[in-house]
Amino acid sequence: MHDRGGWPTQAPIDRSEHQLADWELLVDALVGALGRHGVMNVDELRRGIEGMPPDEYERASYYERWLYSVETVLIEKGVLAPRELDRRIGG
Amino acid sequence: MSEQDHDHDHPHAPITESDEPAFAVRARALEELLIEKGTIRGEDVRQGIDWLVSRSPADGARLVARAWVDPEFKRRLLADAREAALQLGLDPGPSPVVQAVENTHAIHHMVVCTLCSCYPRALLGPPPDWYKSLPYRSRAASDPRGVLTEFGVELDDDVELRVLDSTADIRYLVIPRRPPASERMSEEELAGLVTRDSMIGVAQPAAAAPAGA
Amino acid sequence: MRYRGDQRVRIAARLHEGHHRIPGYLKGKTGRVARVHGSFPNPETRAYGTDGLPRQPLYLVGFAQRDVWPDYRGPAGDRIYADVFEHWLEEA
Numbered sequence: 001m002h003d004r005g006g007w008p009t010q011a012p013i014d015r016s017e018h019q020l021a022d023w024e025l026l027v028d029a030l031v032g033a034l035g036r037h038g039v040m041n042v043d044e045l046r047r048g049i050e051g052m053p054p055d056e057y058e059r060a061s062y063y064e065r066w067l068y069s070v071e072t073v074l075i076e077k078g079v080l081a082p083r084e085l086d087r088r089i090g091g
Numbered sequence: 092m093s094e095q096d097h098d099h100d101h102p103h104a105p106i107t108e109s110d111e112p113a114f115a116v117r118a119r120a121l122e123e124l125l126i127e128k129g130t131i132r133g134e135d136v137r138q139g140i141d142w143l144v145s146r147s148p149a150d151g152a153r154l155v156a157r158a159w160v161d162p163e164f165k166r167r168l169l170a171d172a173r174e175a176a177l178q179l180g181l182d183p184g185p186s187p188v189v190q191a192v193e194n195t196h197a198i199h200h201m202v203v204c205t206l207c208s209c210y211p212r213a214l215l216g217p218p219p220d221w222y223k224s225l226p227y228r229s230r231a232a233s234d235p236r237g238v239l240t241e242f243g244v245e246l247d248d249d250v251e252l253r254v255l256d257s258t259a260d261i262r263y264l265v266i267p268r269r270p271p272a273s274e275r276m277s278e279e280e281l282a283g284l285v286t287r288d289s290m291i292g293v294a295q296p297a298a299a300a301p302a303g304a
Numbered sequence: 305m306r307y308r309g310d311q312r313v314r315i316a317a318r319l320h321e322g323h324h325r326i327p328g329y330l331k332g333k334t335g336r337v338a339r340v341h342g343s344f345p346n347p348e349t350r351a352y353g354t355d356g357l358p359r360q361p362l363y364l365v366g367f368a369q370r371d372v373w374p375d376y377r378g379p380a381g382d383r384i385y386a387d388v389f390e391h392w393l394e395e396a
Contacts, residue, residue, distance in 0.1 A: 004225055005205030005232035005256065005327040006373060013241055016221045020143075023115035026122060029139025033131040044205055047323040047351035062208065062223050064114055064224045070121065077353070079130055088120045109353035188341060205327050232329060234371075236378045251381040254369075258325045259362055260344055 001054040002046075024063040031066060040073050048073045143217065150181045151214040151264055152285035155296075156278045158295035159269045169193060172264055176214065184213025186262040192255065193266045194292070199250050200265045201239070203231035204257040207242070211262035215287055222291065232256060242293040265292040273299035305361045306390055311337045313365060314396040321328040323351035326392050334396045335367035339387060347388065351387065 020028075034040040048069025052060070060068065074080040125131045154176060158165035168175040170193040175182050176183040183189050189211060192200045204210065205228045210218040221227050230238050239246060246252055255263045267289035273281060276299060288294035307313055317332035325347055340363055345356025369382040376382070 002206055003328045004228040005203075005329045007225070007229040009226050009229050011226040013221050013224060013230070013238065015219075015242075017221070018235050020217060021115065023112070023118040025140045025143055025383075026118045026136065028143055030118070030122060030131070031135045032139040032142075033135035034125075036135065037131055039130055041350055043323065043347040043351035043356070044353060046347075049207070050323060061114075062220070065129070067114060067118060067121070067182065079128070080124065085117060085120055085124065088124055089116055188346065189341075205329075207326060232327070232384060233373050234377065235382070248379045249381070251383065252369075252378060253366070253382075254384040256327060256384065256386040257346070258327065259341075259389070260386050261341060261364070263361075 001057045002050045020063075027063045027066050027070070031070060032069070034074075038072065039079060040077070044073050045069050056062070097120070111280070143212075146212055146214075148215045148217040148285075148287035148290065150176070151211070151290045152178060152282040153181065153285070154214065155262070155266050155285045155290065156282035158191075158266055159273075159281055160278050160288060165193075165266070168266070181267070182213050184211065184262070186211070186213075188258050188261045189264060190261050191264045191266050192253075194268045197249075197251060198253060199246055199292065200253045200255060200263075201231060201235050202255045202257060202263045202265060203228060205229070205232050206256075206258060209262065210258040210263050215290055221288070239293060242288070244294060265290050265295075267292075267296045270296055270299045272301075276300075305340055305363075307337050307340070307363060307393060307395075309337050309340055312396040313337055313363075313393045315333065315365070316392050316394055320348075324348050326354075327386060327387075329372060330367070330386055330388075333367055333372055335346055335365045335371070337363050338366040339364035341387065344389075348389075357370065363390065363393065365393070 031045055035042060042069065045066065049065045051072065052065065052068055069086060075082050113252040122136060126133055149276055154168060157179065158168045168191045172189040173183040194200055208223040210222060212218060231254060235252055257263055270284055286294055286296060289296045312334060314334045315326060315330045337343060341357035344362050346360045347356065350356035364385055365388045366383050366385045369376045369378060369384055370380055372384055
């Protein structure tokens with residue numbers, strides 16, 4: 001699903017651009033910080049993204065994929081408990 | 092890229108604000124958890140954001156303009172763009188190798204990352220959305236001339252189009268062709284002609300201003 | 305480094321479970337080494353939390369677009385390149 005070279009598509013390329021939202025900059029910086037602390041590297045980030053269910057991969061925005069991957073890999077490594085983030089948000 | 096106003100001095104700002112997307116809430120909650128656990132520090136996040144917002148294509152443009160006016164610098168840029176950037180006081184970023192590739196009358200380069208979105212962002216700033224998009228990642232590989240047509244670039248058939256798919260840790264930077272009638276321009280003025288898209292390879296640089304303008 | 309600049313090489317057509325950086329469109333295709341990059345940590349093992357050592361040789365390999373895409377619409381001279389680790393290359 002991530003391997004897109006030559007994937008058949010009629011879609012024109014949407015050239016509109018958006019400035020990164022604060023939360024997107026935050027996700028980017030979190031990945032950088034996790035890398036510098038040796039907790040998670042960029043290859044793990046890519047691998048985590050590649051493991052997304054295909055329909056979620058296509059639907060998700062760029063940094064949504066990053067967030068998914070970070071959560072997945074950190075749970076795998078035991079840095080986060082499963083659903084710990086959900087509990088923090090949901091109360 | 093304009094300055095952003097971040098309230099990262101207040102990590103315990105209200106969790107929900109009315110218009111905030113769910114992912115913003117999730118990202119902040121993740122940040123809070125990781126800081127509480129001591130996995131990362133708030134300072135790391137601030138530094139990361141500061142670095143990212145400081146990145147812009149002006150840095151890449153300086154490399155190109157210097158290469159246009161100084162053949163010896165161009166030779167060094169082509170040999171080792173990381174080192175050449177450091178020589179100009181620029182930050183080439185964390186990639187171990189930055190490779191500059193030169194467009195000529197006979198060869199035009201275009202860069203893509205079909206597998207994800209690898210991009211020389213230390214020198215060009217964050218990649219545009221279209222570069223990360225599924226259609227670009229697909230068609231830049233199999234129909235690059237069609238993509239160039241969409242971007243307003245037509246290459247003659249006798250120009251060799253080289254697509255570079257960034258599949259590893261090498262980051263590619265295109266040195267576009269110096270615009271005609273630009274001989275009298277200063278290096279700084281030339282840098283102003285070098286667009287981000289021309290350093291990706293989907294555009295030519297801006298035209299030189301008419302003489303006397 | 306097993307391969308030299310300008311040497312004809314083929315991308316292995318094998319399946320690989322898990323993280324790998326060979327685009328599917330290049331598997332089984334024949335091209336030429338354009339650059340010898342040196343050796344780098346292996347992303348296929350780094351992706352699972354190791355340090356990616358020992359380093360693996362990495363090459364920029366170029367292909368004729370018409371050899372890669374059966375219905376490529378551009379001129380015969382057009383090429384596509386990718387950075388390929390040595391363990392994905394075979395002599396051609």
